[in-house]
Amino acid sequence: MSDERREWPLWEVFVRSKRGLSHQHVGSLHAPDAEMAVRNARDVYTRRQEGVSIWVVATADITASSPDEKDAFFDPAADKAYRHPTFYHVPEGVRHL
């Protein structure tokens, strides 16, 4: 084995707090592999029954949008108010619409 320092990789942890809800990001941790990451996540993030299901994803495998282009990237949705129901005028008295 070489002397080179090998740190345990970083994993992002997602927890489903109860049935019916989606998994939510709760933080990260280090673990040698995915299986140990799930076990460590149980000990670090669900000591009080905060979850019924855990996902772990290697941090290096996540692709994110860039904050530098956030305006340009999300702008196309900004001027499309007609995508929301409140954009439309509903005549008085009309119901169930």
Place this chain on the structure above:
Amino acid sequence: MYGLPDAEQRDEDRPEPPELLAEFDRLVAAETRIEPRDYMPDAYRKALIRQIAQHAHSEIIGMQPEGNWITRAPSLRRKAILMAKVQDEAGHGMYLYSAAETLGASREQLLELLHAGKQKYSSIFNYPTLSWADMGAIGWLVDGAAIMNQIPLTRCSYGPYARAMVRVCKEESFHQRQGFEILHTLSHGTQAQKAMAQDAADRWWWPALMMFGPPDDESPHTEQSMKWKIKRFSNDELRQKFVDATVPQAQALGLTLPDPDLRYDETAGHYTFGAIDWTEFWEVVKGNGPCNHERMEHRVRAHEEGRWVRDAAIAYAEKHRTGQGARG
């Protein structure tokens, strides 16, 4: 997701770009959170790494004084509670290291800085735990002071730190209550038990007040931290809140606090208290407290002795990833 932020590679002497700085200031002023990949001034990033790392180290070193009593807890109930509490401290350290890593610091690097004495942990953990009653006093006073410090941090301008603190604060209130309960039981027990509780309160009171840090006029980071909304209250403000909350609790315990100058000021609506011995505080910070050496020595040894386990685990993982290992 959190990869090394661009700002980390910027030349230190280069001025902060004005338009990005203006956007950062606007977000902070608007009480929105700064998130890991947002632009932030180098000084903000460094101040946060310093503070979060110190906080994480405190949680990790903080396991030692209490771990000292796990095998000698007076009942199975107390033992289970104390183990859960020490496990929580480990968990809190993990949340905080995880938050520091979103700023581009690595876990290994932070631990190396701690072990080399280049980053600090809270001085309170350099005091010894001499009796079982110290488990009560630590929960009641030390965790009580920590909660007072931590609640405003749930509104800190940096998102991952604020979120870690929400989690920590939820868990801390059990810590404080279990400590109070230990002291309440002792102070309503035999004379010897009550004396033990009083002795613990006598020894932990002043160090607990020092946990809020030096007085405002000697606290170098406070002003900038408050501008950045990392810190919401000054050291002296939080210390006063703690005293006001804690003195009536001492009365409920039937214990006295070791300060002849402690009295209620009707007009101010606050308790006034005697002068804190800052010489003692700075001596402990400098490494001359009763347990500084022991705490660091234990921490470094635990890390070194665990190295083969970490190496074996990663070797196993690598072997299986490359398909050399037999799948069971």
